[in-house]
Amino acid sequence: MAGPWLRARDRGRREGDHALRRTSSGEARARLHGQSRRRSPGAQPPRRLRRGPGPLLAYIPCPYKPDRPRTRSRGGDRQLRVWVDCTAAAHPLVLRPIIERLEARGHEVRVTAREYGQTLGVLERLGIPFEAVGRHAGASTARKTGAVASRSLALARWARPQRFDLAIGHGSVDLGVVSVLLRIPSAQMQDYEYAGIQRQLAFRVARRVLAPDAIPVEAMRRAGASEAKLFRFPGLKEDYYLADFEPGERVLDELGIDRSDVLVVLRPAPETSAYHADNPLEERLLDRLANAESVTSVVIPRTEAQAFSARARAAAGVIVPDAAIDAQSLIAFADLVVSAGGTMNREAVALGTPAYTIFSGRMGAVDEHLIAAGRLIPLRDPAELRLAKRKAPPGVRDPRDPDLLVDAILEARNRQ
Incomplete structure (x- = not known):
């Protein structure tokens, strides 16, 4: 049985009222019952769904939620809603200092994770709250493609009503797909230039791609990251997320x-x-x-x-x-x-x-x-293999400031 919105739409077509099809469901029902289209002084206008770039979003429900107020971050800039996606066990480690520094600046961060290896376990060990969405599909190319489509759709349903300002991943293909569908500026990190075609797509749609300066610009361009969007940081990515690390026995x-x-x-x-x-x-x-x-x-x-x-x-x-x-x-x-x-x-x-x-x-x-x-x-x-006891004491050899990466990531919002 058709719902009230569909009945309203069909009636609007029969009556030649094309404007009806552009209104929200609540306004359509009000007009069917003879209520005035005029709003009382001071009343809020009905929230309209944002137009998506393709037909897929027509199947992604977006419940009515009043826009939450945007406050100022501690740095004085507008508070951002940031989405971080972890798809492998190393990603929580790499992205932890970035998440912590974004939150320290007053931004709101939400994390999603794919069930693969120890990814969820590492997030739990680090005390990072997350939403588990999807799992790895194995080595088959066909199954991987299907898993990307399935997980991307699930992530889009989850992310759409939250109105994120920025999305961050470490070669996350799913985040790349959703960032295009929902028009979210995205930043990606990577330290291996021979990525597959799926990751190349993620780099092409990202507004900012962070990579070590040991990787030549031309190699990253072939991987999908143009020089204009590329930020080449000194050292290893490990120098940044291990900067505050103290080993425990x-x-x-x-x-x-x-x-x-x-x-x-x-x-x-x-x-x-x-x-x-x-x-x-x-x-x-x-x-x-x-x-x-x-x-x-x-x-x-x-x-x-x-x-x-x-x-x-x-x-x-x-x-x-x-x-x-x-x-x-x-x-x-x-x-x-x-x-x-x-x-x-x-x-x-x-x-x-x-x-x-x-x-x-x-x-x-x-x-x-x-x-x-x-x-x-x-x-x-x-x-x-030389099996012998080491002599050097443990410790980080060349710690670097993660704020350098955070600043580069935030620049993604100002790029097209």
Whole structure:
């Protein structure tokens, strides 16, 4: 049975009253019942739905909510409503200082997260409130595409009535899609220039893209970020979000680690990423670590399959955490880190921990720069791994001010 708005619309068409179709449902019902279209003095006009850029928004309900008053932030600027989207476990870490500084300036921040790996667990550990929306679809391109469409639609329904002024992501494709649909200025961060086609789209629609200055401008342009929207920051992104970091030994006690053992942290490759090739080195490396004496290896898996594979070895010296842990403190106290990804290795570099990469995809400019500087070691044979206690004390080597990134992100609102 058709609702009152549809009946009003049909009646308006029959009567030739085209103006009826442009009014809100409440005004349409008032006219059907013979009430005057005139408003009493001082009455608020009916809220009209904002026109969207495409037909998709016709299916996204937007309940009537009076506009909330806009106050001034502590910096004197208008208070902003900011949306932050986290789609991988590293994103809460990277974006935490940005969220905290935005809130310290008086802005309102809402966070969404995709269920993938330890993303939700890291947010909970950091005490960041969030809305869980969608989950990772696996390695299939077709399923990934369907998941982007499904999650983007769900996020658009959630975000539309909130009238965000700014959206922030770290290569979030879904945030890019929704920012176009809802016309929200967006800023994206990235430190790997060989992103897939979906991330390229996210960079193209963003008004601001932040990347390390180790990545050439031309490489970022090919990735979808024009020079005009590009902000190249010095150092590693890890230098910024670890700037106020102080490692705590509690994680060592929680995992039951013998302080006299050589402590190795191992991070497998993201199985679902298009830019990673199959890497048999991981299995050989884990076999060596499992059989080594006076060595404790902590495997931080990305998926349940990786966790199952590591636990299947049933080696006393191999630990697989059941939940999200303080991985940064673990890395700080580790004697070496071996990772097939990027973030954990760069965290090790930032904290002065010897780092080995077994990345099997196309090496990015940031890692190439670290390898050339001798701060990151490519590992091609498990026998080359030097299992020894480190001598340098833990701590951040080159802390940088996250406010530099916050200022660059806020500039997205003033760009077209």
